[in-house]
Amino acid sequence: MKLWPWPAKTKERRATILAGLILVQALCALFFIGDVIEDLRVDGQLDGPHMVLETVAAVALVGGVIFLMIELRGLLARMSDMQTGLDVAKGHLADVIEGFFDDWSLTSAERDVAIMILKGLDNETIAQLRGTATGTVRAQTTNIYSKSQTDGRAQFISLFVEELLAGNDHLGELPPKVSTDRTTQHP
Amino acid sequence: MTSIAKEKSGRASAREVAVWDPLVRLVHWSLALTILLNGAFVEEESMTHEWIGYVALGLVALRLIWALIGPKHARFSAFPPSPMRAVNHLGAILSGDRKIHLSHNPLGALMVYNIWLSVIGLGVTGYMMTTLTFFGVDWVEEAHEAIFAWLIFSVVLHIAGVAFDSWRSGVNLARSMVTGRKNIPMGSELE
Incomplete structure (x- = not known):
């Protein structure tokens, strides 16, 4: 500290x-x-x-x-x-996350693993932190994805990103100007 | 880092609250320094002693203005000088209450006013000794020394109080006067 x-x-x-x-x-x-x-x-x-x-x-x-x-x-x-x-924003995001977990009825171990996924940790690191085998973590993540009806890590995380963007509709779609800028940057 | 619930905002979770603004902290430690210098290191009856005394007076004056126009926790209204509240607080401590006060607790508030008044008293009697009218007058000198003894006693009590309250509430008060933030432990009641 x-x-x-x-x-x-x-x-x-x-x-x-x-x-x-x-x-x-x-x-x-x-x-x-x-x-x-x-x-x-x-x-x-x-x-x-x-x-x-x-x-x-x-x-x-x-x-x-x-x-x-x-x-x-x-x-x-x-x-x-x-x-x-x-x-307030932090609290709300945490509330949203907890709300999803409740909806999917994740077990407390699955909740821990799910949060670590959200924080960007890979299965090996999660296993190390939780003191379990990588196989266990893999089984838990499979459960999490099936309960949340996602097909994997990226889609699982994008669920929450979507939630963050929900309040800002204009961010949902890129304005045409930005996309032309991008194409000029990468010819 | 295992659970987001720990970081969730809410009454029961541990968190840091910004309490002391930088001006409060600067004045606090500068005043402590002037007392230490004049009390222990600088020769009495020297010009330096006089100047440090005036600086101390200025620091208290600045803090008093800040207590009128400053932010919430620095204001008089956050720590009114109330012996009644201090007595109630004492009773609450004895009955094992662990309520945390974001600004000064009622006993600490009394100590704050006591130290400010003592420094003002020292400054005034010290200044009087430099004037022709009161130069060499015994009672002024005795008052200066008596107030100094009282101030040292108060400082010792102040440090003991800080140590005791840090232990009682689990909030490291000395650290909060450096960083400006109070670490509120899980599940504590605030006032």
Whole structure:
């Protein structure tokens, strides 16, 4: 498990950088505010270009910090929305898969094997992972294909891909433009 | 990897929840660093000590603003300072409740406010010592030292609390303050 907090995802990296900028800029703002207050205490007046500049810098920095904070909150909110969407999609796909398995009344061993097929493992690997003979796995996959009325691995997997595409009708058929592009790419 | 059911979204399954945003984490560890530096390494009455103190004050100020405008788990509303809730939480712990709080638990919330107030107190008394009016005034210096002792006691209690709650809930809290995510074990209730 990775403990190092530097995130791999672009959005998370952006959030981390934003947070770092906010921190540094807030400390800069504090420095200028402190300086203005200190000068006020010593001189007791707010004129002269030095003081004006310092005050402007302090105000601009504070405004910048607040602005960055609002940006960061927006970014975090978008990230959390995306995560929720992903979770829902993941959950739904899992529900769909479980639903199919129930319909076909797969045994629990067959369910395990079926999921491994979906994850792209071949019979030998499945046998190794489950600690059974390859022959057993072959028998189980045959059962799975017959229960799901498919003629093999590819058609079995395509059942679920079809389910994923079902909600996006436009993906069902390739638009003519794409197919001409393909033919030009492979003359 | 054997079962998709483990990854299925649902109340009972184990999962990771993003809780602490990067700003909360940065402020937390920076504040810890300033306390460590000023408490153990930097010479008292040096300019560095003063500057680190101001940085600590700034960090707390930044965190307070973030608690007003930041995301859900960072806000005051996620961990209100309520002794009543803390007492209830204590009772729940004693009766073996293993509910997981996504933000701070009610006892932890009190500790958060306690540490922030202590740092502000240290900053204010520390600043007073640099002014002409209060320079060399005994009670200010004594207050500064008393608050420091209290802060160290609080930090020790804080670390003990984190260790205890990590053990109780099965969520590694120290790790979540680094990665920002809480690992929620299977079948736990959330609050």
